[in-house]
Every structure is written in structure tokens, then in C-alpha cells.
Amino acid sequence: MAKNVTQNQLVGEIGETAAKLQFLKIGFQFDPRSRLEAGIDAIVEVMDHGRPLAKMIAVQVKTTAEGKYPGEDANGFHYLLKKEDLVYWRGSNLPIIIVLHRQSDETFFWKEIPRGEEFQDRRLNFSKREDLLDKNAVDRLGALTVPKSGFGYYVPPLGGGEDALVNMLPVRLPTEVFVSTTSHTRKQAAAILLEADEPARFDWVIKGDAFWSFHDPRTSVCRNIVDLDQVEAIEVEALAFHEDVDERNNFSYLLKQALGHQVRQELSWDKEKKLYYFKAKARNTPRTFKYQSAKKATEADVVNVAKNKTEKDRVAFVRHHAFVPRFESFYDEWFLVLEPTYHFTFDGFTAHTYPDALLSGKKRMDNSAALRGQVIMWHRLLASLEPKSDDLFAEASSEPWLTFGPPPVIELPTKVPEDVWGTPKKDDTEKELDLLSWP
Structure with missing residues (x-):
């Protein structure tokens, strides 16, 4: 054949x-x-x-x-x-x-x-x-x-030129770390603080029998969980840039705990997704954050209430601006790496049952300018929470504090084209509502 x-x-x-x-x-x-x-x-x-x-x-x-x-x-x-x-x-x-x-x-x-x-x-x-x-x-x-992960990223196109922000904020550390011994585990210490008459605070680390914090535990409710006669202050560099990677990891955890303490009034923490998100002030109520952008005063709808497309009086979901934090050290400096994202709830407080489709849809709509703006916004928020140094009599002025420098700017030999990120053709909220109708 x-x-x-x-x-x-x-x-x-x-x-x-x-x-x-x-x-x-x-x-x-x-x-x-x-x-x-x-x-x-x-x-x-x-x-x-x-x-x-x-x-x-x-x-x-x-x-x-x-x-x-x-x-x-x-x-x-x-x-x-x-x-x-x-x-x-x-x-x-x-x-x-x-x-x-x-x-x-x-x-x-x-x-x-x-x-x-x-x-x-x-x-x-x-x-x-x-x-x-x-x-x-x-x-x-x-x-x-180009993988969009790691210590900061940008999309390098093949023509043009522009400045780009890296999604990392330099961290200015307090000068001292207070160390002591303790006979309590972290779980035991947390229970003791929650039962105390003073407000509990958790910006500390317990590793083995060692206690670390940026604030003096003798001046707070933490006096109940340390050996007071063993408290001493050491220079922050001794722990921040320790040769032992485990010690640096412990210090990174201390930074995370300190950050959580500083933002607790404005942001909530999602333990499962490991992200901070803007708190809603009231049920089904939007929230706006005003700040100075790179060029002018602006504002962002950091809590956005989306109404159902067919039943206009019913709330479909509430979207919160959020970020995933990570602390990393490079040579002799620490950075807070910000990954902008979103958190979804039903009413501003109850977590949404199916947030993944909403999140992926919203991420597809974000362009490079939107991501740049979010990094700037988060820096402005963190800066706005810092104690005001001109108020000499404010109690917070003596509180040790993590402060954050602006995100580094790098000069790209080529320009990031917006079509790499995708260009929305209709209102973002309308697109997200479309996602809810998926079979």
C-alpha cells in the first residue's frame, strides 16, 4: 500500500x-x-x-x-x-x-x-x-x-525609557532593642497580657527563654512577662545584622510585630492570607484616604462598596486596599517589601466566601500606573502614622518607632508599555460584578 x-x-x-x-x-x-x-x-x-x-x-x-x-x-x-x-x-x-x-x-x-x-x-x-x-x-x-515576584520587579519592555519605583521601603530602625529573660512561652505570655488590666501589646518576640522588643517592657504591660532585673538595652545592629541567619529571622519577625502594633488603628490583619487591609469605619460604608502623590494631593477609595447589578440596594461585595508585607535585609539595610493586593468582604467586616475570582479579575485590571500609585499610597499611610516630633509633650513622641523611607527609584533604559498590564475598557467595579455571574 x-x-x-x-x-x-x-x-x-x-x-x-x-x-x-x-x-x-x-x-x-x-x-x-x-x-x-x-x-x-x-x-x-x-x-x-x-x-x-x-x-x-x-x-x-x-x-x-x-x-x-x-x-x-x-x-x-x-x-x-x-x-x-x-x-x-x-x-x-x-x-x-x-x-x-x-x-x-x-x-x-x-x-x-x-x-x-x-x-x-x-x-x-x-x-x-x-x-x-x-x-x-x-x-x-x-x-x-519576567517573573512578577521576589524582592521587587519591573517589566522591561524593548523600547523607550522611564523611571520606575521598586516596591520596597527602606526601614529606619530604633537605636536600641530591649532584651530580657522570660519563663513563659509565647502562648502563655499572650494569655497573661490579655488578662491584665492594661491594654495588651504584642510587638515583641519570645525565642526560647529570650524576650526582645523595641520598647522597654518595664514601661508597659509586658513587665508581667519578663524578668525585670534582667532587662537591658543593646544596640539594634547587634541583632539586626547578626551573622546567624536564625537570629536575623527572629529580628525580621520582631519587625513584623512592631509594624502590626503601629498600624493597628487603621489596618486589620488577615491571618490566613497574611495581609494587612484598610479597616471599614462602618458596615457597607466606603472609606477614602487622602495623601500626597508623587505630583499632587490626591485620594484613594481604600474601602469600596460595590452594589449588585440587578438589585441596586443590595451590596455585592466590599473591596479593601491591602498589601502583603515582607521584611528583607540587604547588606547593611532592612526593607519592607510591599505586594499591593486587595481584600474582599461582604459588608466591610465579614470575609467574602469566594474572593479569588474577584481578586484575579481586579488584578487583571490594574496597570503599571495603578501599582505605582498603590506603593506610594502605602508609603504615605505609614509615614502619616509616625509620631509627630514637633509635639514634645505627646506620650507617643518617646515611643520607639519603625519609620519608612520612600520607595527607591531606578532608571529603566526602556519604558513599560501599558498594554503589558492590560487596559480596562469599562469601569473596574462593573467588571468585578461580571465575575460574580460566572457559572
Whole structure:
């Protein structure tokens, strides 16, 4: 029997060759994989004007000879992914995109494949204007290769230039740390403080039989949990930059406890998600924070009440500005790393049952300017809580305090394009309400 190459095989081979040519036209390398591939046809390397950057993207090419895509109109269409492909792609350590090529009109569209177990939707929605695979897609493709995590991040596009904020605040430490011995565990100490007649405070650390705090425990309710004759003050550098990593970790925990004490009037702590969020002043009531931005006085709706789309008198959810804190030391300085995010409640106080869809939807709407503004806002809030040094008779003026410098500014050789972050096309709250109608 004579061997035949099927039409589907020919179309697939033509599609990969056409995709390779298209990537070469926009300036990227395209390296096809072997015939043993199981869902990734090629690896693309990002290049900047001919300079390879060692930034890789996995590519799956789907080619059709002619005909319309599902739901296609003048603006876009959708495409249904295979279940087995999704299972395979979830384990990838590279960003993955799917490229759709249609021979009849020589069009190329692309879309990133969301990864992780939380992504279950097989349908991708394509925009004919925004998702074209051409030179205008270079910055968005390059941005896929930059991990948005760690000690601060920025998306380096391939043209332009601007200043960027790093989401880290330098910490100015008190000059002393008070240390003592204690016979109590942390749990026992907490119970003693809660039963005392004075307000409890928890800006301290107990490790073994050692007690650390920035404030003198003899002047607060903490006198009940330490050996008073053993209290002494030592220079903060002795613990802040200790050679032992465990000691530095203990100091990091002390910073976290001190931060919690300082923001307790304005922010609440979500123990499960490990984030601080703006408190609501009253049930189903919005809250605004006024501050000085980089250029002018401004304000932010830090507690936003969203009404139901069909029942206008019913609250759908309440969104709170929030951040995940982390303290890190670099050389001879400590930093508070801020990860801006959001917290969702039903009425300002009761945690929302299904916040993840709302959070992911809101994050997709945030652009680089929004993230920059949030970092500035959090710095302004922390600065506003500092004791006023001009009030010499205020009791708080003698309180040891963590103070925070402004976020560092770095000069980028290239500019961050807004289309990397996505541009909202309608009101943020309206989009979030749409999420609540998902099946």
C-alpha cells in the first residue's frame, strides 16, 4: 500500500513554518522541537534588536486552512483548549502561548495560557486588535518572561525609557532593642497580657527563654512577662545584622510585630492570607484616604462598596486596599517589601466566601500606573502614622518607632508599555460584578 501524507499533516507543517517566519519577522528566534513533542511545538527566544536575551517562551501552533473561528465577528472570537493540553501545560516552568494561524487570510493571533491549578476555564477569548502576532506584540511577549515576584520587579519592555519605583521601603530602625529573660512561652505570655488590666501589646518576640522588643517592657504591660532585673538595652545592629541567619529571622519577625502594633488603628490583619487591609469605619460604608502623590494631593477609595447589578440596594461585595508585607535585609539595610493586593468582604467586616475570582479579575485590571500609585499610597499611610516630633509633650513622641523611607527609584533604559498590564475598557467595579455571574 502506498504511503500518504494527510492533509492535516500538511496544514500543520505549513502552519509551523509560517509561524517561524512570523516570529523571525518580529525579531525573535523560533526553534522547532522534535517529532516527539506532546503539546509544545517550539521554543521562542526573545531578542532585543538582534541581541538574544536568554528569555524563553513555549509555543503551541494551531493552524486551520480556512473558515471562521468559534464566535468570530469583527472584534474577536474564542477558542476552546483541549483538557489534556491544559493538564500538560500546568506543569511548565516556561510561559506558554498558543498561536492560531489561518492560511486563507494569513492571520496570526496569540494568547498566553494561564497556568496553575486555579485555572480551569478552557475557553480563551481573542481580540483581533490586541492579540495580533506582529511587531506590536513584542513588548507583551517579552513581559511574559519576567517573573512578577521576589524582592521587587519591573517589566522591561524593548523600547523607550522611564523611571520606575521598586516596591520596597527602606526601614529606619530604633537605636536600641530591649532584651530580657522570660519563663513563659509565647502562648502563655499572650494569655497573661490579655488578662491584665492594661491594654495588651504584642510587638515583641519570645525565642526560647529570650524576650526582645523595641520598647522597654518595664514601661508597659509586658513587665508581667519578663524578668525585670534582667532587662537591658543593646544596640539594634547587634541583632539586626547578626551573622546567624536564625537570629536575623527572629529580628525580621520582631519587625513584623512592631509594624502590626503601629498600624493597628487603621489596618486589620488577615491571618490566613497574611495581609494587612484598610479597616471599614462602618458596615457597607466606603472609606477614602487622602495623601500626597508623587505630583499632587490626591485620594484613594481604600474601602469600596460595590452594589449588585440587578438589585441596586443590595451590596455585592466590599473591596479593601491591602498589601502583603515582607521584611528583607540587604547588606547593611532592612526593607519592607510591599505586594499591593486587595481584600474582599461582604459588608466591610465579614470575609467574602469566594474572593479569588474577584481578586484575579481586579488584578487583571490594574496597570503599571495603578501599582505605582498603590506603593506610594502605602508609603504615605505609614509615614502619616509616625509620631509627630514637633509635639514634645505627646506620650507617643518617646515611643520607639519603625519609620519608612520612600520607595527607591531606578532608571529603566526602556519604558513599560501599558498594554503589558492590560487596559480596562469599562469601569473596574462593573467588571468585578461580571465575575460574580460566572457559572
